[in-house]
Amino acid sequence: MSPKKAKPLQERIAVVTGGSRGIGKAIALELAERGAAVVVNYISSAKAAQEVVSHIESHGGNALTVQADISDFNQAQDLINSAMEKYDKIDILVNNAGITRDTLIMRMTEDDWDVVQNTNLKGTFNCSKAAIRPMMRKRYGRIINITSVSGQIGNAGQANYSASKAGQIGFTKALAREIASRNITVNAIAAGYVETDIWDGVPEEARSGFLEMIPLGRKGEPEDIAHAVAFLASDEASYITGQVLAVDGGMAMV
Numbered sequence: 001m002s003p004k005k006a007k008p009l010q011e012r013i014a015v016v017t018g019g020s021r022g023i024g025k026a027i028a029l030e031l032a033e034r035g036a037a038v039v040v041n042y043i044s045s046a047k048a049a050q051e052v053v054s055h056i057e058s059h060g061g062n063a064l065t066v067q068a069d070i071s072d073f074n075q076a077q078d079l080i081n082s083a084m085e086k087y088d089k090i091d092i093l094v095n096n097a098g099i100t101r102d103t104l105i106m107r108m109t110e111d112d113w114d115v116v117q118n119t120n121l122k123g124t125f126n127c128s129k130a131a132i133r134p135m136m137r138k139r140y141g142r143i144i145n146i147t148s149v150s151g152q153i154g155n156a157g158q159a160n161y162s163a164s165k166a167g168q169i170g171f172t173k174a175l176a177r178e179i180a181s182r183n184i185t186v187n188a189i190a191a192g193y194v195e196t197d198i199w200d201g202v203p204e205e206a207r208s209g210f211l212e213m214i215p216l217g218r219k220g221e222p223e224d225i226a227h228a229v230a231f232l233a234s235d236e237a238s239y240i241t242g243q244v245l246a247v248d249g250g251m252a253m254v
């Protein structure tokens, strides 16, 4: 982190679900670099989450790890309670935690379906519902949901994932309308192909197929998504709500 960078989020408290790895880690580091205190949520990677917090602290920032399975309604509430206990407010919620269970629909089990909906879509509901009350009290909030190009244009082998990501988009728009009068904005970022652990097990041919679909001709970096999150969390984005910002190299121009 560069010490020279301005700190426009200095007084802000952010909760990043799935902040231990991949895109969530980049988001946590970016928000911290801009001055926010960050609650780094994870489900099983305690060491990785602690490393994110240590990195932030070693650069003069403030952060906390909180273990919680966001697909569980009560654990999501506990996550927000932990953030409130330490910081007494929540300004920014990034619903980033997500999983895949890719397979063709003919082979997809009920569990493949349920676990993906419960993590990606219900987790977004759980954390948003818990965070909204303290945000409403302060009459300030930024909720940013990390969705996917797969939720916009579909992807064979990802019916469960595409449905959950499309669901996040509908949720974003409905919630944005519901809480706009409380000065809380709700937006989504539709990420393209960013090579993280979520791609483990995806064959090389499929990966090169995705690459060919990207007009800008390269994979996204986790930081590409993090920069967009930082923008939507900034004061400059205060008049933007209910939108889906594609950060995908031009993959889906919807």
Ligand SMILES: NC(=O)c1ccc[n+]([C@@H]2O[C@H](COP(=O)([O-])OP(=O)(O)OC[C@H]3O[C@@H](n4cnc5c(N)ncnc54)[C@H](OP(=O)(O)O)[C@@H]3O)[C@@H](O)[C@H]2O)c1
Pocket (backbone or CB within 6 Å): 017, 018, 019, 020, 021, 022, 023, 024, 041, 042, 043, 044, 045, 046, 048, 068, 069, 070, 071, 095, 096, 097, 098, 099, 119, 146, 147, 148, 149, 190, 191, 192, 193, 194, 195, 196, 197, 198, 199
């Ligand atoms: N990578 C891409 O190409 C891409 C494209 C479009 C959208 N996205 C979206 O971006 C988000 C992040 O993806 P990623 O690629 O960074 O994935 P990743 O590297 O696999 O990281 C997933 C993160 O989510 C956390 N997580 C998973 N289930 C959880 C649960 N039930 N409760 C709490 N945390 C949980 C993991 O925690 P642990 O470390 O503890 O397991 C980890 O921090 C996801 O919503 C994904 O759908 C990714």
